[in-house]
Amino acid sequence: MSEQDKMTEQETEVTTSGEAPQEKKKQEVPTRSMILMILAGCYLLYTGYRLCKNVLDGVEGGSWGFFAAGAAFIVVGAVMLFVGGRNYLRREKEKHAEQEAQAQIIRKTQPAEEKKTMSIADRARLAGGLDDSEETETQADTEKEE
Template sequence: MEEQNKQSEQETSGAEPKEQGTPTRSSIIMLLAGVYLLYTGYKLCKDVLDGVNGSSWGFFAAGVGFLIVGVVMLVVGGRDLMKKDKAKRAAEAAAQEQIQKQPEPAEEKKSMSIAQRAHLADGLDNENGDDTNAQESSVSLEKKPEDEKSE
């Protein structure tokens, strides 16, 4: 049983390299949550400073905590998105560079032997000869002025 688990782990680890860091969706969600926490923290602190009924200094401390966590989430989410974008651009540039470095396969000139050329020339002569014979036969079907005189 343990051997099968080890084999399956080796197969999965060698099959595809796992993506490091957070996925793009998580980074976007982190950015949105950071913006929301900044808004909530600002609102809590503003209410305490304005003296809104029912607000206390505990809400102010919570607002400051929300502001700190919101800023951290924005920084981390933004940094992850920028890293992914930078890595994607670098991969595209590397792929373009690799494509440009690959030499295009040179087309080999296929040379024909003298016998092949002669055979080709004979084939062309036969085709042209068939066309001229067809034209002559169509002309022979029509009455020639010489034939009319003999009648």
């Protein structure tokens, strides 16, 4: 049985069992590809600019065909730069929002620690208690030595 026949059998099994077929997830473009698209867009903009500039400056060998190619490069480069930059910024915004949502969930699940404040009188009693315990320890040590 060929792979295509197997795939059609699986699709018919899913539809006959009454379950809705799973929605295909939108495939995301990797960040690396977006960065390469941005770089390629910049390169095409530069190349198109140089081609047009050479024709306008009257450099030897520059013809209006090169000007048209340069203009096309500029348009394609600008589109690539725009799409790559927009997708990259959108991805970064989604990552930031996801991290913020996770941090907010963690904050909600962890109980809020109440800050216990001590009055000056409580601190004095505590410090006084420490002094008393030190004195009794030193007295006990001197009694043992005798």
